[in-house]
Amino acid sequence: MEKLKRVVGIAFIENGKLLIVRSKRSSKTNSWTLVGGGIENGETEITAALREVNEEIGQGFEFCEEDLLPILCFKELAASDYDVIIEMNMFLATKKIHVDLIPNDEILEYHWYSIGEVNYNLSSSIIDHFMPYAIQKGLISV
Secondary structure, three states: OOEEEEEEEEEOEEOOEEEEEEEOOHHHHOOEEOEEEEOOOOOOHHHHHHHHHHHHOOOOOOOOHHHEEEEEEEEEEOOOOOOEEEEEEEEEEOOOOOOOOOOOOOEEEEEEEOOOOOOOOEOHHHHHHHHHHHHHOOOOOO
């Protein structure tokens, strides 16, 4: 029986590059994802996104609801557990990151990704959902 897990993903784009992260969880499948994670009990998509940005970027980076633009919502199999279906609520960050990106308890590595780089195993949520959206909207050029 498949379980449903609600998650959020936050896309930061600067200078035509997308911020991707390799977390402790995604490193198990050698994949790179967006900043984000699970929605906890009692949280809305927005409060979960704000919490995840605070946990994964931190360093005094102030981020609020006005800095989030809801862009996509979809369901797919979880990359780390094929018995789980994720419902991804994806946001576009409208604020630039003005702090150093330093690995922490959750994030092992950060990378500003350009289309065409081959050394990064991107999650299906990025490849199948975010990239087509970003290209269509002119956020990232091919």
